[in-house]
Amino acid sequence: MTRVFSEKISTRARTRPELEAAVKLAGDIRASGVAVTLVVHEHKRLGRGIELALLAEELKTNAVGLEFLSGELKGSHDPSGTVFTVLAALPGMEREYIRDRTLEGHEFARKRGKSIGGASIGDDDMLAMALHLRDQKMSLRDIAKKLVITKGKKKGQHPSPATVLRMLRDHDEQTAQPAHDE
Structure with a gap:
């Protein structure tokens, strides 16, 4: 049986109804004795940081497998394995690093009198x-x-x-x- 859940919401969103429904259904099916694997396009679409770690723990508790179709973690994984946890944390760290460097660059440009952003929309x-x-x-x-x-x-x-x-x-x-x- 295959069930597709599709959600176009940022992984930063607090509420992700489709993901929650997929995880609940996976747990319910697994409780009936059927092997279940949650398949996700890429780990970055599943979550970041602590949210991803909590989700991985929930999947592990329910004995639900996890597979990624693309990205650095492509393939099947033990959701609470150390390698998965470390690799899953990297994109969040990378994002924070990029954000910090971008803000530093903006501040440096502002101090030199440069305008940041697109055309003015205000009046x-x-x-x-x-x-x-x-x-x-x-x-x-x-x-x-x-x-x-x-x-x-x-x-x-x-x-x-x-x-x-x-x-x-x-x-x-x-x-x-x-x-x-x-």
């Missing part, structure tokens, strides 16, 4: 609204949900919280600089 009205909502102690995520982009390819969409942060930070930096008399 004076959006900035005024963002400042007003920030004064009301709203989170960046909530502010982003209330704003609407009025120009360009993303017209009609909401900006990301990161875009709101950048817009507010740029405003704060500009207003904090003393005026120069010529």
Whole structure:
């Protein structure tokens, strides 16, 4: 018997209904005495870090096998084996390293006066609204949900919280600089 579960959700998401359903079904089938193997495209799609370790332990407890169709861990694995655990942790560590290096590069570029990111999507009205909502102690995520982009390819969409942060930070930096008399 083959059952396919498909999910297009980030492995960072707290709730992954299809993965949870697949693991539950695998455990239920295994409890009836049938051998079960959970087959995943690539280990990076299954999870990262502690979440992957917890999932591996659950699979091991239920005697469910694990197989990856591609990637560094291609093949069948003991879900709680040491090699699997170490290799599974590497992508999370690599991601953190890349993130840290990217943030350092952005900060270095900002200090040299370089602009980071794509074309500006904000305007004076959006900035005024963002400042007003920030004064009301709203989170960046909530502010982003209330704003609407009025120009360009993303017209009609909401900006990301990161875009709101950048817009507010740029405003704060500009207003904090003393005026120069010529």
